[in-house]
Amino acid sequence: MSPEALERELDQLHAAAFGWALACCGGDRAAAEDALQASYLKVLDGRARFDGRASFRTWLFAVVRNTAAELRRRAALRRLLPLAVLGATPDGQPDPATVLARADGTRRLAAALATLPRRQREVLHLVFYQDLTIAEAAEVAGVSLGTARTHYERGKAALRKLLKAEPE
Amino acid sequence: MTERTDHDLGEQFHALRREDAAALAAARAWHATAPRRRVLGLAAAAIVVAGVALALLLARRDRRGVPIDLAAVRWKAPTDFLLALPGEELMRTVPKLVTIDSDWRTP
Numbered sequence: 001m002s003p004e005a006l007e008r009e010l011d012q013l014h015a016a017a018f019g020w021a022l023a024c025c026g027g028d029r030a031a032a033e034d035a036l037q038a039s040y041l042k043v044l045d046g047r048a049r050f051d052g053r054a055s056f057r058t059w060l061f062a063v064v065r066n067t068a069a070e071l072r073r074r075a076a077l078r079r080l081l082p083l084a085v086l087g088a089t090p091d092g093q094p095d096p097a098t099v100l101a102r103a104d105g106t107r108r109l110a111a112a113l114a115t116l117p118r119r120q121r122e123v124l125h126l127v128f129y130q131d132l133t134i135a136e137a138a139e140v141a142g143v144s145l146g147t148a149r150t151h152y153e154r155g156k157a158a159l160r161k162l163l164k165a166e167p168e
Numbered sequence: 169m170t171e172r173t174d175h176d177l178g179e180q181f182h183a184l185r186r187e188d189a190a191a192l193a194a195a196r197a198w199h200a201t202a203p204r205r206r207v208l209g210l211a212a213a214a215i216v217v218a219g220v221a222l223a224l225l226l227a228r229r230d231r232r233g234v235p236i237d238l239a240a241v242r243w244k245a246p247t248d249f250l251l252a253l254p255g256e257e258l259m260r261t262v263p264k265l266v267t268i269d270s271d272w273r274t275p
Contacts, residue, residue, distance in 0.1 A: 019188045029191075106184045128174070128181035156177065163180075 001050055009056050010040060016130055020061050023125040024068035027110055031075070035068040042067065054139055061126070061140040112162035120155030123148050 001009075010017075018036055025031035039060070042048040048063045050056060113121050119141065126137035138148030 015189050015192055018192050019185055022188060103183070103187065105180060106187055109180045109184055125181070128178050129185050156174065159177065 003044070006043065006050075010043065010060070013057055013060055016057070017060060017064055019129055020125070021064050021068060023113075023122065023129070024065050025072070026114060031068070031071065035064060035071050038071065039064045039067040055136070057130075058132070058136050058139050061130070062142065065122070065140060065142075108163065112159055115162060116155055116158055117151075119143070119147075119151045120158065123151040124155045124159060127152060 017039075018032065021032040021036040021039070022029065025035055039048070042063060043050075043060070050059050053059075054062075113124070116124070122141050123134070123137045126132045126140055127134060132140070134148050134152055135145055137152070138145045141148060141151075143151070
């Protein structure tokens with residue numbers, strides 16, 4: 001894929017990729033921006049190479065997911081160091097500004113999603129938010145189709161229960 | 169793929185997506201104005217640097233106008249006294265011999 005075509009694809013998928021990065025970073029906007037930027041750098045400088053086996057979107061989402069996980073691990077390590085007090089490190093929690101900007105319904109959904117296990121949250125996001133099939137979600141999450149289906153069903157049931165339990 | 173019965177969940181997720189897209193559009197609008205702000209900032213910085221350079225140049229030119237006579241400059245180290253030797257003044261002057269007019273032999 002030529003650099004121009006790559007940039008065009010990234011531009012088209014930017015909004016969706018940002019939503020996915022937000023989901024991977026637990027709603028932390030700053031962490032999502034970092035993860036997305038690091039992912040774009042990986043794609044543009046060739047550290048992540050698209051081989052055409054999956055769709056470009058599925059592949060990009062997998063890159064974003066892996067990058068967010070790397071950044072999360074690094075942030076966790078930094079929090080353990082004594083110097084962590086000098087600079088705020090993303091803690092994987094939704095930042096207050098993002099929470100405030102949400103409408104009541106979506107705020108409840110985001111809060112309920114935050115309580116789900118990561119895999120379930122990811123699969124639900126990919127299927128409902130990104131309109132991917134469960135097979136594509138499995139590809140992005142790096143799990144088998146059966147596992148993805150299980151996460152999807154369990155996550156959906158848990159989410160319904162949480163939303164029903166939440167007061168209107 | 170989502171089922172028909174999951175329509176309500178899908179709607180809620182799509183509302184979440186619309187909010188994220190709106191937030192992203194706002195961020196893009198801000199970024200669009202950023203290059204203009206950067207240019208203005210750079211121009212202001214260039215004016216400040218040029219002003220400082222001009223002031224330094226003028227200050228140096230003024231200083232060049234005052235002649236300094238190096239021959240007139242005398243510098244004395246504060247530890248010079250350590251080099252002073254006792255009786256040193258005798259070495260720096262020519263001794264003056266006293267002439268005796270009267271004959272010492274005559275009483």
